[in-house]
Amino acid sequence: MFNILNAEPLRTDEAFKIDASVSSNGVIFDFNVNENVYIYSDKFSILLGQEDITELLNLPKKKEYKSNQVYVSKFQILVPFGLISSSANLDKFNININYTGCSLDGFCYSPQNLVYSFTKFLNSYQISKINNSKNTSSNYQPSSVKKGSLNQDEIAINIENKGFILTLITFFGYGLLLSLTPCVFPMIPILSSIIVAKCGQDANIKKSFFISFIYVFAMSLTYAIAGILASFLGANLQSFLQIPTVLIGFALVFVILAFSMFGFYQIQLPAFLQNKINKKSENHSGLLGVFIMGFLSALIVGPCVAAPLAGALLYISKTGDLLLGGLSLFIMSFGMGVPLLIVGLGAGKFMPKPGFWMNQISKIFGFIMLFMAVWIASRVIGDNLSLLFYGILGIIFAVFMLPNSFKESDFWRIKLSFSLIVFIYSLILIIGFTNGSTSLTKPLLSEISHPKSSLNFTKISTIKELDDFIKNAKKPVIVDFWASWCVNCKELDKILKDPNLQDILSHFELVKIDVTKNSDDDLELMSKFNVYGPPSLVFFKDQKELKDEQIISVKNVDELKNKLENILNKI
Template identity: 55%
Template sequence: MRFFIAFLLFFTILNAEGLSTADAFKVEALVNKKDGVVFKFDIDDSVYLYKDRLKVAVGDNDITDMLSLPKITEYKSHKVFEGDFNLTIPSGLILSSGNLDDFKINLSFMGCAYSGACYSPQNYIYEFKYDANKYSIAKTEKKVSSKTEEKIVVSEQDSINEYIQNSGFLAVLATFFGYGLLLALTPCVFPMIPILSSILVAKCEKNNTKKSFFISFIYVFFMSLAYAIAGVIASFFGASVQGMLQIPWVIILFSLIFVALAFNMFGFYEITLPSKLENVINKKSESKKGYIGVAIMGFLSALIVGPCVAAPLAGALLYIANTGDALLGGLSLFIMSFGMGVPLLLIGLGANKILPKPGFWMDEVKKIFGFIMLFMAVWMFSRVISANLTMFLYGVLGVMFASFFGVFDKIENGLNTGFLKFKKGISFVILIYSVLLIIGYSLGGTNPFKPLENFSASSNIQTLPQQSNNAKPNFTKVSNMQELDNIINNSTKPIIIDFWATWCVVCKELDVVIESSEIQDILKDFELVKIDVTNSTLDDKELMKRFNVFGPPALIFFKDGKEIKNEQLVGFMDKANLSDKLKRVLEY
């Protein structure tokens, strides 16, 4: 995750026209005994200052609240200073805290660029000494601790939204293609790989790179088109099209489609278009035969199989929602999705090297992809069933796979003996793991990567009864605006609002991080709220619109009744980064 964020910022900064702190915020100090001290601020048009970050102290006395402040404007719910202004410290305030002949003023401020990047806090000490009827002014910079600097952040999606607004057309598209390449390393694309691979196995013959690449291109093109259309609709109507399709009957239907594709791979039947429709298509263009199905699968895969909300996607949606510019926002989403699809295009480009020749090997590979389709069906179905039952289905499927590929077969001496032994060894390992999954299911386990976790936990309880059970965090569930506002207005702790859905795979990955002992130790200082948007009700949409959330997972933070917008989290975050974020929130 740190690697992803680092490159995310790199692509943004690469295209930004940044100013140094000295050029962005010019401050000059003027002084006389009658009027006191005047700080003349010359702020560049591309930046602004936060009102609540401007502090003035004479000696050790903070006098900020006693000063007459310049004009305050509102920007993204923050009170800020813009343009040039003067800040006067009257001689009376200086005299009340010391003397006019020898005094110090501590001036600190922090600002950000409209493009989204923030400057580190600035802290200066001005020493004024009166001698020979004139003042001498010495200015020194006080270093701000790294801990304080880390506290000043802007949410990734807000930064990206502002970057789109302040950058050129081609620069935005190039940057979003880079975002797409980075997202290709996340779980957003992984479910697409076996789908496309199975299509290539079914439709391509050996040594036909052009056809396999064209099939991959069609798949990626319509996948990108789906992301763009869904994104534009979501930004205008405040609801996720992908989320609306994550309803039980759609998920079950798509799971059954995977089962049907699996049986097709096993050779039980062949899926073809009705003869009349196929004849019409063939007459129009022989070259288009079969491509319509690929396009449909690519389009539906983006909406149903791999719904994914990440910072670049959320930033583009915010831009469309705020400006109404569906052209640039939609193109950004399309280009980003195409970048995500680059690994899929590479699979198509190299398909002629990995696809087996027709015959026995092709039949074996098709059977393997048939089981991959069955695993995809279980993976889809896991969104509407319990994690415990999902683990059982994976176990049963693994036993079937091992049996089907000869774990119990006797190997006769002859050709390919070495390969058959290797295949049997792999099948045996899968069989053992699958049996462990079934045992884990019987013990109430839910994590397929730790199937015997409950067994070891129960053993620890018996041998170490004094140790407490690692219970899950206690979230209060709310379903409407009134319930949420009651908690916000009455809570004495900082609040975490978790937007979550049963169909959201990334939500479950984030849950694993949240339920870790390290994070739970920090969560004790928070009040936890969960908003389940599984059914996408009107109340759900209203709550999501309030916080500019276009899909789960998202974490919203409140402290003292005010939202900490800069810390909003969209998508997945690893344990280390989430821990740092939570600690920052506690320091606000």
């Protein structure tokens, strides 16, 4: 959505119109939801005082939208006087309406909390409304992370827009790759012995496959629980990830995991615990014993595949979606269990034997973990220094991938070509580092070769500070709403630093508002200027906001340059 220019969503009061009235039967709420907006049914509630009466009311018919039950269009809800009198005084009472909604264009509105007060006066009621909501909306960003109570819904919708099923298929692919590591193969004799013990002489494909399925299902359930926990704790993980020391700590963890994949040491449960777990599982019989064994096997193997598993959990924790978190690791574990299911089909003799090539796969995962460590640390060490680490790692990886001996075969040529390409690209990254570049895709585009950008942003965090700044500004003002988790914000930063923009930017005063923490001050600033999430540029001229010129995101340098020229030419 970085290519959307001036695409302004509806304000909250335009998207959701609610009128309250009193009839002889009770209180009537008329909802008029814009045709491009919907309300989540599971985020909708009506409270009489402190009591939730939602389930006692005649609610509108739900519609399904992308696996969600939603309310749309116009509908009416009656709160009968009989229900009100059972819990409140009819002379004076409050009804709270809570709801959360999103637009079809991918904008989510913050949770709404409306309090309607009804006071009886003569033969009618005086109605007053208080809006306790934090009225701000967020534009979905592909790499956005937790920034508020709505983020779980935002990310869930974003994943659906990009392909919820595709995400699950991707995790299944990860599972297939993990199934090729030596860690999974020890489960084959375990499962084989279970099949022999349970089936005996009556072994057949159907029965042995069913036992394998139960075993893999239990294993997958273990990973699903881990995924749900990671998703549930996602907000805390993300807030910690903003701290530089924690980022470096996470990077070091990935380095430790990488070296375990290289075989320098093993990260696993102590032997006495593994033996104890295995002995306990032997005491159970029937399918329950198979299930328990599968569950416990995941505990044993889990630390062994900790490196790729940790990467998966880190991704899931950022989504904050319980359903996706559980399903993703459940599916990934099923991918890991494919060799075990093949054993159940009686195709064990066709399974590849553990050997050198499987150890190579583990080491490739180790390199992936090291690259992830650099990626995590890049937010602390900077993009330029990251190029150096990427380059060094790439050269080592290229040498690792070189064929051990000369063989005239297509596979040998492909492997050699791949190693040479990685080696050359890694050298280019190191050259880019020495030239001051920060781009992985254009490492030879040196920032040093261009005039150094001297953008001086004034950092502001409250409305009062911004008002004072605008009053004293001698030039038009650009206010940049920015967040550390916002990928598109970094792209906009690069555009603003482009040499072709420096002349025209010198005619503006620049303000940066960091909304990373999504604090009350951040929300107040965003609400005041109808900012629906970073990156957003708000313009002021002659102490007045140019509302028609606000930019939600920018395509390229030329587009922003034209916009700035139009603003300067405005009378």
